[in-house]
Amino acid sequence: MDEHRPLRTYGRIKARTLKPRQAGLVESLLPHLALPEEGPIDLVALAPEAGPLVLEIGFGGGEHLVAQALTHPETRYIGVEPFLNGVASCLRHIEEANAQNIRLHQGDAREVIARLPDASLDLVYVLFPDPWPKLRHHKRRLIQPEFLGELARVMKSSAELRFATDWANYAAWTLEHLTREARFTWTAERAEDWRNPWLGHVTTRYEAKKLGDCAPVWLTFVREDRPPKS
Numbered sequence: 362m363d364e365h366r367p368l369r370t371y372g373r374i375k376a377r378t379l380k381p382r383q384a385g386l387v388e389s390l391l392p393h394l395a396l397p398e399e400g401p402i403d404l405v406a407l408a409p410e411a412g413p414l415v416l417e418i419g420f421g422g423g424e425h426l427v428a429q430a431l432t433h434p435e436t437r438y439i440g441v442e443p444f445l446n447g448v449a450s451c452l453r454h455i456e457e458a459n460a461q462n463i464r465l466h467q468g469d470a471r472e473v474i475a476r477l478p479d480a481s482l483d484l485v486y487v488l489f490p491d492p493w494p495k496l497r498h499h500k501r502r503l504i505q506p507e508f509l510g511e512l513a514r515v516m517k518s519s520a521e522l523r524f525a526t527d528w529a530n531y532a533a534w535t536l537e538h539l540t541r542e543a544r545f546t547w548t549a550e551r552a553e554d555w556r557n558p559w560l561g562h563v564t565t566r567y568e569a570k571k572l573g574d575c576a577p578v579w580l581t582f583v584r585e586d587r588p589p590k591s
């Protein structure tokens with residue numbers, strides 16, 4: 362095993378064989394929307410029209426990503442998802458809706474974030490990340506100190522990180538880790554703030570399955586203009 366490679370945070374990258382239409386979209390549409398495979402990501406070259414930049418990590422089937430992109434046509438969206446069937450489903454939604462403001466990457470969001478310039482993102486969604494509920498698998502959770510440090514680097518001052526889970530232990534884990542990262546502040550002032558989704562939220566496929574052990578918890582963190590704790 363490559364010891365420099367971070368632990369895998371996701372399960373399968375492919376399940377059933379793609380339907381012919383989806384396979385066709387992976388062949389024909391994905392190359393037009395895909396981020397460059399390597400090297401620093403030049404956001405101006407990628408999407409010259411100025412506008413806020415939003416990243417959705419682990420978009421699943423892409424329902425939320427595409428719905429947000431259609432509601433905010435002036436905003437640019439990057440979606441990252443390692444699961445090929447999810448990417449194919451997202452391509453179908455993009456084509457059906459003729460969404461023009463989405464770029465995709467099939468792979469690990471941590472690898473994309475490492476190639477983004479400092480202070481480039483206005484909003485980041487992490488919706489129902491793989492919960493890895495067993496204690497011995499907690500190290501596979503996406504929310505880890507190193508990941509949060511990198512997120513802080515690529516988020517603009519005042520940018521929001523929106524996180525949702527329906528696993529109580531993952532909600533507590535996330536709050537604990539975010540509290541330790543000086544560059545983020547949890548914005549909640551009352552219980553309704555974490556009990557209710559954000560305005561304009563679109564139910565995700567995983568959320569609808571209600572597989573967790575609690576009602577969804579909606580956590581919003583703001584990137585503060587502060588240096589990391591030394």
Ligand SMILES: C[S@@+](CC[C@H](N)C(=O)[O-])C[C@H]1O[C@@H](n2cnc3c(N)ncnc32)[C@H](O)[C@@H]1O
Pocket residue numbers: 370371372418419420421422441442443444447468469470471488489490491492503565566567568
């Ligand atoms: C439980 S599913 C939720 C999918 C979607 N957000 C939803 O709510 O329907 C978690 C998703 O995160 C993806 N994922 C896990 N680790 C990831 C990573 N490092 N980068 C990008 N996506 C990741 C998985 O492939 C999976 O599709």
